[in-house]
Amino acid sequence: MNHVSRRRVRAGQISLLSLGLSLALQAQAQQATSPDARQGEARTLDAVQVTGERTSSYTVPQTAAATRLSLTPQDTPQSLTVVTQQRIEDQNLQTVRDVLDNVTGVSSNAYDTERVVFYARGFQIQNMSYDGVPIASSLNSSSADGSLDTAIYDRIEILRGATGLLSGAGTPSASINFIRKHANAREFVGDASLSVGSWDTWRGTADLSAPLNQDGSVRGRFVAAYEQGGSYLDRYSRQRQVAYGVIDADLGPATTLSVGYDYQRSKPESVTWGSYPVFYDDGGFIEWRRGFNTSTDWSYWYNTTQTAFVDLKHAFGAGWQLRVLASHRRTDGDEALFYVYGFPNRETGEGLDPYVYRARDRGRQDNLDVYASGPFQWGGREHELVVGATGSRYRKTSDEFANDELAPVGNFLQWNGHYPRPTFADTADRATDIRTDQSGLYAAARLSLADPLKLIAGARYSRWKNDTDDIYSGVFRHEHNKTVPYAGLVYAFDPTWSAFASYTEIFDPQENRTVTGAFLEPVVGRSYEIGVKGRHFDGRLNSSLVLFDTRQDNVAEADVGNTLPDGMTQAYYAVDGTRSRGAELELSGDLSERWNASLGWSYFNLEGPDGEDLRTALPRTLFRVFTTYRLPGLEQLTIGGGANWQSASHALVDGPDGPQRVNQASVTLLSVMARYQFTPRAELQLNADNLLDRKYFVLDEYSNLYYAAPASATLSFRYRF
Structure with a gap:
């Protein structure tokens, strides 16, 4: 990182520390003057006050995600x-991967310890956004960034499905x-927590909110988290x-300005890069220990993400609102990686050869999104519009x-990570420089065709370069201009x-080219959905049953025997007809005042143009x-639990005589939690995962294979101010 970048990082960190100190001083001032503080009496705070927008439910009344x-x-x-903060706390979901691995219809695999890839309906999830504004995917995997911490999100x-109306370019998987x-x-108000868990893992968090002036028209919030620990994998930390x-x-009765900054840094050591060899040189399967790690003592993969944002909201008359969101996001990676390939002798x-890689990556993204929304009258009815x-x-x-x-690897069956670190050059050579510009105009309207019938229609015109x-x-x-429609009918x-x-669409530009050197047209994703939704208990519980048919056209297929005009690069041609069909069932919210629940079931079948099954490493069915449940008569105790089940899957993995099939049977993972509230402010919570200590493979389509984590537990203490 250069000196300018260091100064910017320090400036951001100093600003955060200053805000945290200001909130602490505000707290002391309020506590010193409050009657409760003078009398030494505890006071019960309303749950909504503790975290602002937080709800104690597993659902929300409204969302603008679509x-x-x-x-x-x-x-x-x-x-x-919608995964609420209450569910994040109940299940101890500390990273985005923890969250997505518990979401209906979403599954993940990983190339290695740091590159996680998420899928929905058989397609890779690439699209992410902050407060609705699209951001670039992970530097490491081109998928949603599973390493992000959940502490800063409400x-x-x-x-x-396809989400091109707001996402721009991407796949018809999910956003x-x-x-x-x-x-x-x-x-x-606020809270602080301290937790300890398996593999000497500990974590501390703080979340503080306070007014910064006398009338509360200016308010601040500071969130911090620190975690360190080991892993079930040898040497990994x-x-x-x-x-x-x-x-x-x-700023006034109708105008609110938000200014914020977040900083997340992950420093894993002894990381893997790819996975271990699966077969001996005679074709036999190698029975590795669950914690076997191919990394060296010196390998690492550090990543830093920083975002500064401004969010301005202004309410006009007649229910109209203007919102302007601007952000600058910086991602930086620094890695020294080790890999082995080949097949060891029994x-x-x-028989294995080493390969190393040392690099620094950086991403910079500037975003601006401006929109207005509100009601309008037409045909004697009220409708809604956003542009x-x-x-x-x-x-x-x-x-x-x-x-x-x-140096040679030697006997890999006795591998312990003690491999000499090579000498890397003092200066680096530029390997990649990619610039992508996107812009778009979008509009959507919710038209009241009749009292029970609403039509939501819209479109986005996108420019991509x-x-x-x-x-x-x-x-x-290369560049593309594309218009994608959006249409939904609700009765x-x-x-x-x-x-x-x-009916929704999305497009995904691709780098593959034809024999003439021309780029293939973008892959076009189309999603058709029909379903039934329910709103129960005045919106505290939501249910849905959805049938979908998702298709991709213009998918690149290798033009065997043909190259680009350079005579070396593989040529491709476009193929239509990749198709995913299936269903998703979900129930989420409050079954009663003391009972929260989330249930999801999903199934998809992904086929190519010739009817062949695609991405068989992904389990087709997920539950x-x-x-x-807060126990009656013992109000301080809340107990809970869950299960994640996935159907059988299989993948072709490289072997000495060509690809060999590896099967993974269906998997059931059980989890439990218990929380005891000693006082209205203090509570202790226990979470345990994979209770049956199920040993199973996580497969992908690129010959990577590894064992998932064994049984684990975390004990957390939380104190609310």
């Missing part, structure tokens, strides 16, 4: 899951929307640092360090039940359930 129109989950004509929304916490409290600060100011353990414009500029660079000759200079794929530039049978049908 169209920017604020709709109930029942009126949203797509498959939607909730996480997962909208499945992950992170809703940040805000400073809504007009008195000092991780340290994670999180800091977030936001100031929300009422007797000597020899907006968005733009982003993203640049990713990678610099690689050359290395000297590598890419400039690439890469030592592996070459130098090229309410009564206040509880409604039916819907929707997710988790529930908590």
